[in-house]
Amino acid sequence: xxxxxxxxxxxxxxxxxxxxxxxxxxxxxxxxxxxxxxxxxxxxxxxxxxxxxxxxxxxxxxxxxxxxx
Numbered sequence: 001x002x003x004x005x006x007x008x009x010x011x012x013x014x015x016x017x018x019x020x021x022x023x024x025x026x027x028x029x030x031x032x033x034x035x036x037x038x039x040x041x042x043x044x045x046x047x048x049x050x051x052x053x054x055x056x057x058x059x060x061x062x063x064x065x066x067x068x069x
Contacts, residue, residue: 010026010027010028010052011027011028011030011051011052012026012027012028012029012030012033012049012050012051012052012057013025013026013027013049013050013051013052014026014027014033014036014037014040014047014048014049014050015047015048015050016040016045016046016047017045017046017047017048018044018045018046019046033049034049034058037049037058037060038060040060041060041061041062041063042063044062044063045062046059046060046061046062047059047060048060
């Protein structure tokens with residue numbers, strides 16, 4: 001029987017919000033997800049780290065000013 005490789009499902013989700021809009025980023029690696037969340041928070045965004053099942057894990061508060069787009 002031939003086995004096919006399946007893609008790895010994301011296990012962590014970042015919910016990134018600027019107060020008006022939000023977006024999601026998916027990660028398989030916890031350290032990378034936390035580092036990315038800290039970067040977004042440092043850029044002035046509110047970030048929530050959520051498990052793939054929807055459980056809230058951590059919050060990152062905005063620390064800087066957002067650059068105008």
